[in-house]
Amino acid sequence: MHRKDEYLKRLRRIEGQARGLQRMVEDEKYCIDILTQVSAMTKALQAVSLGLLEEHLSHCVVAAARAGGREADEKVREASEAIARLVRS
Numbered sequence: 001m002h003r004k005d006e007y008l009k010r011l012r013r014i015e016g017q018a019r020g021l022q023r024m025v026e027d028e029k030y031c032i033d034i035l036t037q038v039s040a041m042t043k044a045l046q047a048v049s050l051g052l053l054e055e056h057l058s059h060c061v062v063a064a065a066r067a068g069g070r071e072a073d074e075k076v077r078e079a080s081e082a083i084a085r086l087v088r089s
Contacts, residue, residue: 002055010048017041049086056082 001007017037024034057079064075
């Protein structure tokens, strides 16, 4: 994982957003304001997901494809399943 520090920084920010959302609900803030924050948090998680997927494709899948055989097939299958999960979410 080449951008580990970047991902950890983003995830810590997302963790703070989640705590903020909990406070907003506890304090019964305006629903639209809460939904706006949920949307921001969702986009932040998607950015982390896409970054991780890009790293996986450019490193793990490419290396496996160069090696060929079963490992290549497995890495492509894993990547396809990950993409399907991201699309569904």
